[in-house]
Amino acid sequence: MFEARRPLGEYGRADLPVRPALWHELNPDGTLTVHPPRHCPRRHPVPESGTFSWIVALRLHSLLCHRCRDDGHADHQWALIDPAYEQAEAGNATRAGLELVAVAPHEDAAPGRIELHLDGHTIGAATLVVCPQDRLGVLEHVQVDDGIRRRGYGRILALAAFSRLDWYTDRAYWVRGDRRVRALRAAQRGAGYAWTTTLIENTPEARGFAEWLPLPSVGEPRYCRHMLDAAAQFTS
Numbered sequence: 374m375f376e377a378r379r380p381l382g383e384y385g386r387a388d389l390p391v392r393p394a395l396w397h398e399l400n401p402d403g404t405l406t407v408h409p410p411r412h413c414p415r416r417h418p419v420p421e422s423g424t425f426s427w428i429v430a431l432r433l434h435s436l437l438c439h440r441c442r443d444d445g446h447a448d449h450q451w452a453l454i455d456p457a458y459e460q461a462e463a464g465n466a467t468r469a470g471l472e473l474v475a476v477a478p479h480e481d482a483a484p485g486r487i488e489l490h491l492d493g494h495t496i497g498a499a500t501l502v503v504c505p506q507d508r509l510g511v512l513e514h515v516q517v518d519d520g521i522r523r524r525g526y527g528r529i530l531a532l533a534a535f536s537r538l539d540w541y542t543d544r545a546y547w548v549r550g551d552r553r554v555r556a557l558r559a560a561q562r563g564a565g566y567a568w569t570t571t572l573i574e575n576t577p578e579a580r581g582f583a584e585w586l587p588l589p590s591v592g593e594p595r596y597c598r599h600m601l602d603a604a605a606q607f608t609s
């Protein structure tokens with residue numbers, strides 16, 4: 374799909390904004406279908422005005438919109454990622470390009486972390502707690518290093534966190550497929566989880582992020598007793 378559109382020469386820009394515009398669909402037989410974006414963010418149709426390429430520096434595909442570029446928009450190329458699917462775990466991270474790395478909690482309902490790595494260096498992280506019994510998730514903190522803001526990193530961290538719905542430590546479900554397929558299955562099982570967030574900073578940037586979050590409200594975390602118990606053990 375992408376290969377047919379890959380132009381000669383590859384782009385190396387590591388500072389491209391990243392959009393969560395790729396979607397891997399899990400089919401009933403365990404296979405995956407990859408859905409690339411059909412439009413750029415300004416709704417220009419990709420078949421007519423888009424070109425996919427490979428960003429070596431990020432190890433991600435990108436979309437360049439020729440109409441956005443011709444219209445003079447500074448942002449006309451975006452790296453693409455599926456935050457629910459394109460996640461590594463600490464043990465199998467490649468340490469090359471831009472990678473979401475999931476660091477599982479030590480026990481149920483304790484804090485876990487999604488880190489964003491660039492060539493193996495942590496440049497951002499989201500902290501979250503998830504309780505599979507109460508089907509609750511709390512996004513506690515999203516942080517991106519200074520100097521690399523406004524690239525969409527906070528958004529992909531938040532979306533990656535929302536896809537982590539069954540971080541059990543003592544019950545490994547066996548599901549056909551590779552680790553990423555297992556992650557998608559977990560997301561399906563977890564549909565219907567209620568997510569809340571802790572307080573969001575009172576800065577324009579943070580408020581914009583809060584408004585973008587696909588949640589009914591922000592800044593009102595809902596912790597269940599399992600989360601509180603895990604937190605008490607964690608600190609004692």
Ligand SMILES: [Zn+2]
Binds near residue numbers: 414440441442
């Ligand atoms: Zn466009």
Ligand SMILES: [Zn+2]
Binds near residue numbers: 507508598
């Ligand atoms: Zn609970």
